[in-house]
Amino acid sequence: MSEHHHAPSGITRWIFTTNHKDIGTLYLWFSFIMFFIGGAFAMVIRAELFQPGLQIVNPDLFNQMTTLHGLIMVFGAVMPAFVGLANWMVPMMIGAPDMALPRMNNWSFWILPFAFSLLIYSAIASIFGFGGSAPNFGWTFYAPLSTAYGPASTDFFIFSVHMMGISSIMGAINVIVTIFNLRAPGMTLMKMPLFVWTWLITAFLLIAVMPVLAGVVTMMLTDRHFGTSFFSAAGGGDPVLFQHVFWFFGHPEVYIMILPSFGVISAIIPAFSRKPLFGYSSMVYATASIALLSFVVWAHHMFTTGLPLAGSLFFMYMTMLISVPTGVKVFNWVATMWKGALSFEVPMLFAIAFVVLFTIGGLSGLMLAITPADYQYHDTYFVVAHFHYVLVTGAIFGIIAGVYYWLPKWTGHMYNETLAKAHFWISTISVNVLFFPMHFVGLAGMPRRIPDYALQFADFNKIISLGGFVFGLSQLILLVVVIKCIKGGEKAADKPWDGAEGLEWTVPSPAPYHTFSTPPVVK
Amino acid sequence: MPQANQHSNSPTRESKKLLIILVLVTAAMFGFAFALVPLYDVLCNLTGLNGKPANEASTTLATAETADQSRTVTVQFLANTSAGMPWEFKPMLSSVKVTPGESRTVEFYVKNRSDHTIIGQAIPSVSPGLAATHLKKIECFCFNQQQLEAGSDAKMPLVFYVDPELPKNINTLTLSYTLYNVTETAELTPASASNQGS
Numbered sequence: 001m002s003e004h005h006h007a008p009s010g011i012t013r014w015i016f017t018t019n020h021k022d023i024g025t026l027y028l029w030f031s032f033i034m035f036f037i038g039g040a041f042a043m044v045i046r047a048e049l050f051q052p053g054l055q056i057v058n059p060d061l062f063n064q065m066t067t068l069h070g071l072i073m074v075f076g077a078v079m080p081a082f083v084g085l086a087n088w089m090v091p092m093m094i095g096a097p098d099m100a101l102p103r104m105n106n107w108s109f110w111i112l113p114f115a116f117s118l119l120i121y122s123a124i125a126s127i128f129g130f131g132g133s134a135p136n137f138g139w140t141f142y143a144p145l146s147t148a149y150g151p152a153s154t155d156f157f158i159f160s161v162h163m164m165g166i167s168s169i170m171g172a173i174n175v176i177v178t179i180f181n182l183r184a185p186g187m188t189l190m191k192m193p194l195f196v197w198t199w200l201i202t203a204f205l206l207i208a209v210m211p212v213l214a215g216v217v218t219m220m221l222t223d224r225h226f227g228t229s230f231f232s233a234a235g236g237g238d239p240v241l242f243q244h245v246f247w248f249f250g251h252p253e254v255y256i257m258i259l260p261s262f263g264v265i266s267a268i269i270p271a272f273s274r275k276p277l278f279g280y281s282s283m284v285y286a287t288a289s290i291a292l293l294s295f296v297v298w299a300h301h302m303f304t305t306g307l308p309l310a311g312s313l314f315f316m317y318m319t320m321l322i323s324v325p326t327g328v329k330v331f332n333w334v335a336t337m338w339k340g341a342l343s344f345e346v347p348m349l350f351a352i353a354f355v356v357l358f359t360i361g362g363l364s365g366l367m368l369a370i371t372p373a374d375y376q377y378h379d380t381y382f383v384v385a386h387f388h389y390v391l392v393t394g395a396i397f398g399i400i401a402g403v404y405y406w407l408p409k410w411t412g413h414m415y416n417e418t419l420a421k422a423h424f425w426i427s428t429i430s431v432n433v434l435f436f437p438m439h440f441v442g443l444a445g446m447p448r449r450i451p452d453y454a455l456q457f458a459d460f461n462k463i464i465s466l467g468g469f470v471f472g473l474s475q476l477i478l479l480v481v482v483i484k485c486i487k488g489g490e491k492a493a494d495k496p497w498d499g500a501e502g503l504e505w506t507v508p509s510p511a512p513y514h515t516f517s518t519p520p521v522v523k
Numbered sequence: 524m525p526q527a528n529q530h531s532n533s534p535t536r537e538s539k540k541l542l543i544i545l546v547l548v549t550a551a552m553f554g555f556a557f558a559l560v561p562l563y564d565v566l567c568n569l570t571g572l573n574g575k576p577a578n579e580a581s582t583t584l585a586t587a588e589t590a591d592q593s594r595t596v597t598v599q600f601l602a603n604t605s606a607g608m609p610w611e612f613k614p615m616l617s618s619v620k621v622t623p624g625e626s627r628t629v630e631f632y633v634k635n636r637s638d639h640t641i642i643g644q645a646i647p648s649v650s651p652g653l654a655a656t657h658l659k660k661i662e663c664f665c666f667n668q669q670q671l672e673a674g675s676d677a678k679m680p681l682v683f684y685v686d687p688e689l690p691k692n693i694n695t696l697t698l699s700y701t702l703y704n705v706t707e708t709a710e711l712t713p714a715s716a717s718n719q720g721s
Contacts, residue, residue, distance in 0.1 A: 100538045148606070173545045177538045211549050215556025227708060230560060232605075235703050236646055241563050245556060306652055 018102035027084030034076030041069040046468035062451035063136035070139025092504040095184025100177040108170035115163035122153035143231035143242035172206035186522035195263030213249040247298035261398025272348035273340030274499035286325035319369035346420040350401035361389025382442025408492035412510030423477040433467030590624030591687040601699035608704040609637040626684040634676035657686040
């Protein structure tokens, strides 16, 4: 094999790189930046809601903040973070030298900064007053709010979604081709680490539903400018059609945002329990079942649109059915820990917090699945509490756990244990102060996406906002930990966790620029 | 097992093949998003849900034998114009009481308040949605596009009956029309000019 030009230095290294580790790093930093931007918008929301009345922002800007917070966190923070983890870890876990389509890999990353520049530009233009309103219709961009009544910047939003969709689809195609074609000899499908499995299934979900998202924003675009009436009742269309098409994308999307975290947790819990994962094959089948069921539950977001009884019942039962494979996973994780030689390093702490807190989010989801009960919960803070438990303490805690787990492999140094523990405890306590009381105000009837509220919600909202500020600021500790770990620290062993399993721990720390140029043999 | 030791930027033949398949799947799913539009309409027409009544004449006529004299149903009429439609549009009667099976004629008034000829299309919607299929239209201005010269007005007829199969618990139906300015698209298709109404 010819000697490669080794990592060129400077900015061109990052622009032209086709190396999976470089691209993984780019994705992870990009999502980290987006996490702070989306977080800053959330801080504006919580500052406004600190007390009743309108104090800081006007209602239109408040709506822009809720919209952009959701869009940036979903498409800018969580999804690119998973693609970053996949880029770094999937080739190393299956003994491949790189991703199968390295040039496309470069392209799929470099579309993202352009996509988000468009979106964030409209926010900057709105905040500093040199442009009209940024998108202000909620991250779900229901028609006709986003068609007949959308601000001019909606077109920026539409093209931004097109670009991030193209990026995600290319990333997903790359993962599938890599996993199917570049596994090391002996690495059969049922020997793959669960992170690889969950990402393979996620990639298929992405390919199935991101084009539907692209389709729905294209319909919006033609409704807005080219005289079609997909969502306009006056022209023979139907606004409820928007919700059906959107949630056909939207529900698989929420599993796209959780399945890779399941994979991360399934790597970490066995490592720190010093036992193999309990029920490996049932985990694989549970993941696949969740993915398949995700296509037949979308209308549970739409119970209050006037579904027929048979439709409501179908979607209610299908939604409840999802708790079976999810329960299989949770019990498998607990069974893995059972009688294990547990130790509580920071990745394990985040993983345990994930299992407990994600289960709370799953249970409130089960409550929301009950159609008659949903009439009470719909569009209240109860829903906000539910999806933040599954997305923040689920998806994001999974990502953070993965970052701590693999940081020694990426940087060659151990992270600062004291700071990392502080990050864990402050985050875990504040995130519950932030989201748990939302259940109460939601059940009491506080609507979501409203900048002002009735006086009886004032005390809980003050507590929620305080939790929010602490949680937001505590993420700066993670930034400090990561930067310190890159700059130096205790030298990491090739396998810093004694219970860890997998090919990624057989290469040196930090992982060299090229790994597995000669494929390893898996017994 | 596929060869994995050749670290190169050129994907292998198998990778390219799989790439092409996955790109085709992506394209197919993009098409599927658009296929959901007619599928949704088919489902709405089959079930009569969501207040989307069929916009065509009923094939069955009301007869005296099928009429249900035991009850009356109130049918309310609403008329709206969409943005960019400078017509006045209102029902001559805001509601009528009918016996199921009895056919009735009502009229809607339109006036073109603009200074140019406009072609309009009315789109019906029935509430409650589950009753949508039970409101049968024998003749309706909404079956055709309507053309009005600048400043002129017209009375547009609607002949309908309420299906005796209407569930007993429903005693009020609301028929709402939204009038839409289709001048631009109508001019593009000259064929539609021949079947314009009054």
